[in-house]
Amino acid sequence: MKRYSAFAIAREAVRYHSGWERAWHAPEPKAKYDVIIIGAGGHGLATAYHLGKNYGITNVAILEKGWLGGGNTGRNTTIIRSNYLQDPSAAIYEKSRSLYETMSQDLNYNVMFSPRGVIMLAQTHHEVRGYQRTAHANALQGVTTEFIGPEKVKELVPIINIDGPRYPVLGGLWQAPGGTARHDAVAWGYARACSDMGMDVIQKCEVTAIRREGGKVVGVDTSKGAIDCAKLGIVVAGHSGDVAGMAGFRLPIESVSLQALVSEPIKPCMDVVVMANTVHGYMSQSDKGEMVIGGGTDGYNNYTQRGSFHHIEETVRALIETFPMISRLKMLRQWGGIVDVTGDRSPILSKTPVDGVFINCGWGTGGFKAIPGSGWAMAELIAKGHSPLTEEFSLDRFRAGKFIDESVAAGVAH
Ligand SMILES: Cc1cc2nc3c(=O)[nH]c(=O)nc-3n(C[C@H](O)[C@H](O)[C@H](O)COP(=O)(O)OP(=O)(O)OC[C@H]3O[C@@H](n4cnc5c(N)ncnc54)[C@H](O)[C@@H]3O)c2cc1C
Numbered sequence: 288m289k290r291y292s293a294f295a296i297a298r299e300a301v302r303y304h305s306g307w308e309r310a311w312h313a314p315e316p317k318a319k320y321d322v323i324i325i326g327a328g329g330h331g332l333a334t335a336y337h338l339g340k341n342y343g344i345t346n347v348a349i350l351e352k353g354w355l356g357g358g359n360t361g362r363n364t365t366i367i368r369s370n371y372l373q374d375p376s377a378a379i380y381e382k383s384r385s386l387y388e389t390m391s392q393d394l395n396y397n398v399m400f401s402p403r404g405v406i407m408l409a410q411t412h413h414e415v416r417g418y419q420r421t422a423h424a425n426a427l428q429g430v431t432t433e434f435i436g437p438e439k440v441k442e443l444v445p446i447i448n449i450d451g452p453r454y455p456v457l458g459g460l461w462q463a464p465g466g467t468a469r470h471d472a473v474a475w476g477y478a479r480a481c482s483d484m485g486m487d488v489i490q491k492c493e494v495t496a497i498r499r500e501g502g503k504v505v506g507v508d509t510s511k512g513a514i515d516c517a518k519l520g521i522v523v524a525g526h527s528g529d530v531a532g533m534a535g536f537r538l539p540i541e542s543v544s545l546q547a548l549v550s551e552p553i554k555p556c557m558d559v560v561v562m563a564n565t566v567h568g569y570m571s572q573s574d575k576g577e578m579v580i581g582g583g584t585d586g587y588n589n590y591t592q593r594g595s596f597h598h599i600e601e602t603v604r605a606l607i608e609t610f611p612m613i614s615r616l617k618m619l620r621q622w623g624g625i626v627d628v629t630g631d632r633s634p635i636l637s638k639t640p641v642d643g644v645f646i647n648c649g650w651g652t653g654g655f656k657a658i659p660g661s662g663w664a665m666a667e668l669i670a671k672g673h674s675p676l677t678e679e680f681s682l683d684r685f686r687a688g689k690f691i692d693e694s695v696a697a698g699v700a701h
Contacts, residue, residue: 288479288483310478310479311488314487316487316512316514318514320516321344321516322335323514324349324519325350325507326349326350326523326526327351328356328359328474329470329474329662330654330657331520331647332355332474333658334665334669335347335486335662336394336477337662338670342667342671347481348487348488350507351490352492355474355478356475359625359654360470360474362592363624363655364569364571364579364580364581365467365468365470365571366465366467366571367387367400367655368656370421370425370432370465372421372692372693373424378428381429382659384465384660387659391476395476398473399472400466400467401466401468404463404464404559405462406440406443406459406462406559406561407562408564408565410451414457415457418458422460431463431464433462434459434460434461435459436458437458443559445556446557451608453608454563466560467560467571473658491511492510493510494507494509494533495508495533496508497644498513499641502641503643504516504519504534504643504644520646521644521647524624524627524648525624527649528627531639534641534644538646538649540627540635540648542590542625542626542628543589544584544590544625545626546598546602547621548581548619548621548622549573549620550617551618553576553577553578556612558572567583567602569581581602582602594621595623598621626651628651631693632692633693634647634648634661634680636674636677647661660676665677
């Protein structure tokens with residue numbers, strides 16, 4: 288595949304852009320693959336990419352029932368950070384954040400990674416203590432974070448009101464190397480790189496059954512026919528329970544819709560990402576100028592991928608005390624995605640009761656930031672049977688009671 292470069296843009300400019308190739312092929316499935324990945328979201332594509340790049344395994348198909356990146360990967364609010372509390376989380380999220388730094392160069396695809404900094408506001412004394420604890424834990428883990436006072440918050444975010452009557456800003460957990468990236472570009476960049484390595488990214492191909500013989504996976508049935516495989520990765524976020532059911536096992540997971548919305552575009556007014564867990568909302572400004580706003584999950588399990596009016600009202604109302612200027616903004620669009628939430632708010636990257644079947648799910652409201660690290664670790668698990676980064680995130684932790692409690696870090700959806 289031809290490389291994207293400034294030279295390529297100049298070359299195509301003089302020949303009326305007639306020489307660009309398809310970014311990825313659109314093949315029909317082969318009869319058999321070494322590895323099939325179900326789900327062409329960021330995590331599935333990153334897993335396939337690292338199988339090829341790190342282990343030379345390229346006889347791989349990524350099967351997607353809709354269009355690639357059309358699940359949560361193309362629906363999130365793009366926040367990237369690694370300021371989690373527990374050591375196993377810090378390891379995988381920080382690996383991921385560091386891979387984002389070079390992703391555009393690694394994939395030869397501009398994912399618009401913008402390390403603009405992320406603040407999690409402390410608006411109660413309980414939160415001050417919680418975030419100070421996280422900052423200490425992060426210092427021990429080698430993750431760059433800092434607890435900052437309200438004046439520093441105001442300096443970083445001039446539009447914020449730090450003297451709110453109910454919830455004044457008492458400080459914040461600041462991660463300067465955190466930020467955002469263009470979510471579609473992450474999916475597209477991985478898909479292009481996978482296709483370039485000879486892998487098949489097959490869209491509109493829904494997996495309807497998982498075939499097993501003697502406790503081992505042998506293939507899948509799909510809307511495009513039966514396909515055999517030696518190993519299978521299930522990477523389907525909100526549909527994890529359904530697809531695990533096809534392989535005959537259950538997951539400790541709930542599927543629930545998470546919504547977000549954007550305002551009309553306005554002049555640049557906020558160049559960091561701000562999250563407010565107490566009032567339950569968060570906000571950043573996109574390159575187009577829209578304020579990107581997220582709130583909490585729906586209060587009941589569901590599979591809807593759409594927005595609802597009460598969420599606009601609840602989320603905007605929650606944020607207005609801290610950001611009075613948004614009371615004058617028109618909201619443009621709203622949407623939802625089905626997120627996969629575990630009891631301890633940590634992911635599952637694991638072998639399963641079926642030999643040859645691996646599962647990657649449970650990223651819930653915060654898995655965009657984890658895409659490259661998760662792909663790196665999942666590829667190692669599939670290729671070698673174990674990975675230091677996934678060890679603590681196995682399904683067994685629910686049986687053994689070894690939870691990785693990240694309910695503070697994942698308190699508000701991001
Ligand atoms: C509104 C919203 C805001 C968010 N904000 C953030 C944020 O700011 N930061 C952050 O880190 N995270 C955020 N997240 C979470 C993040 O988007 C997800 O954790 C992450 O994208 C999950 O990626 P994935 O690849 O596992 O899943 P997905 O991108 O959902 O991909 C799974 C794919 O599997 C496919 N699939 C399902 N069943 C089948 C089948 N039977 N056969 C074939 N294909 C199938 C689906 O169509 C889908 O494309 C947010 C999520 C939402 C919804």
